[in-house]
Amino acid sequence: MLTDDLFASQPQPAIQLQAQAWLLPAFACSVDQQLWADIQTVIAQAALRQMQIPGGKTMSVAMTNCGDYGWVSDRSGYRYSATDPQTGSSWPAIPESLFDLAVSAAKAAGFDSFLPDACLINRYLTGCKMSLHQDKDEQDMTAPIVSVSLGIDAVFQLGGFTRTGPKLKVPLAHGDVLVWGGEDRLRYHGVLTVKQAQHPLVGGQRINLTFRKSN
Numbered sequence: 001m002l003t004d005d006l007f008a009s010q011p012q013p014a015i016q017l018q019a020q021a022w023l024l025p026a027f028a029c030s031v032d033q034q035l036w037a038d039i040q041t042v043i044a045q046a047a048l049r050q051m052q053i054p055g056g057k058t059m060s061v062a063m064t065n066c067g068d069y070g071w072v073s074d075r076s077g078y079r080y081s082a083t084d085p086q087t088g089s090s091w092p093a094i095p096e097s098l099f100d101l102a103v104s105a106a107k108a109a110g111f112d113s114f115l116p117d118a119c120l121i122n123r124y125l126t127g128c129k130m131s132l133h134q135d136k137d138e139q140d141m142t143a144p145i146v147s148v149s150l151g152i153d154a155v156f157q158l159g160g161f162t163r164t165g166p167k168l169k170v171p172l173a174h175g176d177v178l179v180w181g182g183e184d185r186l187r188y189h190g191v192l193t194v195k196q197a198q199h200p201l202v203g204g205q206r207i208n209l210t211f212r213k214s215n
């Protein structure tokens with residue numbers, strides 16, 4: 001509906017969560033249809049898959065990548081790979097709509113020269129979660145993480161620099177963007193179990209895009 005679109009595209013003030021961690025509410029809403037179309041094109045070329053972690057367990061979240069490098073996990077560990085281990089081909093390029101969004105979100109959070117070379121696409125169906133972890137497989141820790149939420153709601157946990165201790169619970173809705181970097185780059189974070197819901201554009205799932213400078 002026209003009124004919904006107008007409402008959704010209103011710029012909303014950024015919310016500071018930590019010194020260098022920001023929530024940009026609805027930042028991606030004005031371009032959501034283009035993003036979703038481009039994400040589906042990527043997924044058609046590099047299928048979503050549930051990866052194993054070193055202990056041998058399978059993650060509940062299904063993943064794929066676009067960019068020069070993609071984050072992969074198997075029984076031997078986590079790493080960035082220039083090729084999709086399932087096909088041996090390069091990952092699809094980061095579509096312009098995704099790249100531009102990531103760069104402008106980083107800028108809005110005070111990170112002026114973010115040039116991501118990796119975009120991890122995470123798909124959460126009902127019941128999926130992501131346990132508390134640090135993003136530390138990247139070589140360049142001066143670059144921030146830009147994390148875009150599409151589809152159904154989730155609760156993001158932003159913790160400290162150890163696994164224990166207080167955690168901020170951040171409810172995330174369609175179009176919300178989180179950016180964290182600088183002194184907050186290595187904060188533990190995760191996503192609580194996603195509850196069943198439906199989103200008019202994306203359906204019964206949550207899609208998260210995580211942009212990084214990996215190399």
Ligand SMILES: O=C(O)CCC(=O)C(=O)O
Pocket residue numbers: 120122130135147156189190191208210
């Ligand atoms: O799905 C999210 O919001 C977070 C994803 C995440 O932390 C990751 O992919 O490393």
Ligand SMILES: [Fe+2]
Pocket residue numbers: 133134135189
């Ligand atoms: Fe993460």
